[in-house]
Amino acid sequence: MTKRILLGTVATALVIAAAYANFFIAPTERTMGVIQRIFYFHAATAWAGEMVFFVCFVGNLLYVWKREQKYDWLGVTCAEVGIACISIVLITGPIWAKPVWGIYWTWDARLTSTFVLWLLYISYLLLRTLIEEPGRRALLSALFGIFAFLDVPLVFFSIRWWRTQHPAPVVMGGQGSGLDPTMSKVFFFNVLVMHVFCAFLIVERYIVEKLRHDVDLLQREAEVQ
Amino acid sequence: MSLLSNTSALLGKELRTEFRSRELLTTTSVFILIVLVLFSFATNPGTEEARQFAPGLLWLAILFASSLMFQSCFLREQVNDTLSSLRLAVSDPFAIFLAKLIANTLFLLLTEALMLPFFAIFYNITLWSQLPILWLVLLLGSAGIAVAGTAISAISAQARMRELLLPLLLLPLLTPILVVSATVTGGLLDRDPVVQWKGIAFLAVFDVVFLTALWIFGQYFLEE
Amino acid sequence: MKNLDSVFAAYVIGWGIFFVFFLSIVRRTATLRSEVDRLKNQLPKAR
Numbered sequence: 001m002t003k004r005i006l007l008g009t010v011a012t013a014l015v016i017a018a019a020y021a022n023f024f025i026a027p028t029e030r031t032m033g034v035i036q037r038i039f040y041f042h043a044a045t046a047w048a049g050e051m052v053f054f055v056c057f058v059g060n061l062l063y064v065w066k067r068e069q070k071y072d073w074l075g076v077t078c079a080e081v082g083i084a085c086i087s088i089v090l091i092t093g094p095i096w097a098k099p100v101w102g103i104y105w106t107w108d109a110r111l112t113s114t115f116v117l118w119l120l121y122i123s124y125l126l127l128r129t130l131i132e133e134p135g136r137r138a139l140l141s142a143l144f145g146i147f148a149f150l151d152v153p154l155v156f157f158s159i160r161w162w163r164t165q166h167p168a169p170v171v172m173g174g175q176g177s178g179l180d181p182t183m184s185k186v187f188f189f190n191v192l193v194m195h196v197f198c199a200f201l202i203v204e205r206y207i208v209e210k211l212r213h214d215v216d217l218l219q220r221e222a223e224v225q
Numbered sequence: 226m227s228l229l230s231n232t233s234a235l236l237g238k239e240l241r242t243e244f245r246s247r248e249l250l251t252t253t254s255v256f257i258l259i260v261l262v263l264f265s266f267a268t269n270p271g272t273e274e275a276r277q278f279a280p281g282l283l284w285l286a287i288l289f290a291s292s293l294m295f296q297s298c299f300l301r302e303q304v305n306d307t308l309s310s311l312r313l314a315v316s317d318p319f320a321i322f323l324a325k326l327i328a329n330t331l332f333l334l335l336t337e338a339l340m341l342p343f344f345a346i347f348y349n350i351t352l353w354s355q356l357p358i359l360w361l362v363l364l365l366g367s368a369g370i371a372v373a374g375t376a377i378s379a380i381s382a383q384a385r386m387r388e389l390l391l392p393l394l395l396l397p398l399l400t401p402i403l404v405v406s407a408t409v410t411g412g413l414l415d416r417d418p419v420v421q422w423k424g425i426a427f428l429a430v431f432d433v434v435f436l437t438a439l440w441i442f443g444q445y446f447l448e449e
Numbered sequence: 450m451k452n453l454d455s456v457f458a459a460y461v462i463g464w465g466i467f468f469v470f471f472l473s474i475v476r477r478t479a480t481l482r483s484e485v486d487r488l489k490n491q492l493p494k495a496r
Binding site for chain 1: 451452455459463464467470481484485491492
């Protein structure tokens with residue numbers, strides 16, 4: 001319990017520190033102005049979200065191999081946290097884009113594959129609600145999760161190589177090359193902070209699965225008696 | 226090789242079952258035709274712009290049709306629990322998948338063959354000159370759809386609301402096929418046709434990736 | 450400073466989503482914990 005409280009406190013402190021850094025330490029960007037400060041939060045959340053989905057993928061693989069419940073719990077936990085992250089990415093992106101590019105959305109490789117990623121893991125969660133038996137649910141959703149994760153790089157490259165690049169704005173990543181050193185430090189600090197915060201969310205959400213399992217066990221014990 | 230003999234035996238069964246009644250082929254063909262007609266109402270097929278959208282619409286129609294076609298793939302094995310018998314009959318469960326996905330690819334290709342003339346007429350497109358390469362693209366694209374579709378069919382057959390679930394799971398997975406097939410087909414059907422070999426290679430890569438994944442994990446889809 | 454409201458909107462909405470998600474976790478945890486306690490209390494009585 002104390003470890004959880006420690007993690008929660010550290011995560012909150014880091015988040016506040018990052019917010020301070022984003023607004024008061026990072027210099028204002030020359031061309032875009034203040035709006036560019038969304039970048040630190042947006043891109044860091046995107047990186048953390050993708051890492052979370054990778055952990056989900058690993059959990060799925062481990063479940064199919066070892067069939068231990070804890071890997072199924074890890075999978076669904078990471079899927080939910082990942083979807084929260086990617087939803088934020090998909091919302092903050094257009095908020096940044098409209099003033100800067102004049103458009104909310106464009107179908108370039110990164111945005112499209114992020115959106116498809118989001119759709120795939122929503123489907124993953126939906127699939128889980130439609131299978132009652134826990135063992136089957138765990139196995140089939142793990143298998144779908146594996147296929148979904150394998151698909152994402154294919155989506156990314158298919159759009160990158162075969163969708164005409166309109167004079168489309170280079171998305172956030174383009175700034176990576178030649179980013180001001182202070183901005184770079186602030187950005188990577190944000191990346192660290194978002195990873196820690198997501199770890200905190202994963203721990204808390206995982207406990208929900210464990211508790212659900214405890215309730216099931218107790219209910220079955222009660223029925224036996 | 227027992228995988229080969231198991232697969233060919235099962236493939237024979239799949240083909241015989243379908244050609245006895247031909248219900249899947251006929252309904253899917255009619256469905257693609259209806260979708261193409263609806264697209265024609267929604268757009269304006271005569272114009273130059275419509276010709277640009279035509280390859281994308283063709284592949285969309287194929288995708289929608291396939292999400293209907295694959296419904297019965299594993300459902301029909303649940304009716305008399307023939308799946309258990311199949312599992313016992315083969316040494317490698319992958320044979321079941323291989324047979325079904327080859328059959329599904331063939332069925333898709335057959336429906337596409339029936340639809341191409343209508344497509345050419347509606348959208349005023351000449352196909353003859355590029356026909357061999359076009360068939361290669363159709364083959365690789367349909368194979369990709371069939372591999373993913375067969376796997377997802379095995380999943381959705383074991384869940385509730387399977388009619389809605391299958392397209393929900395399948396269509397996002399098939400985005401790369403849609404994008405690349407439509408673009409390559411568009412290049413082929415252009416006034417100055419161009420063959421995009423990189424795209425054709427990409428389709429092959431997609432097929433190999435998912436086929437390999439199905440080979441590794443297939444047995445788990447069919448567990449009791 | 451123009452666009453400052455967009456910046457704030459992005460941060461508020463973003464953290465808002467995380468906050469709502471966290472609240473849903475807390476709520477689910479509380480419900481499940483009370484359920485566990487309820488069931489645990491039931492068991493000795495049955496014995």
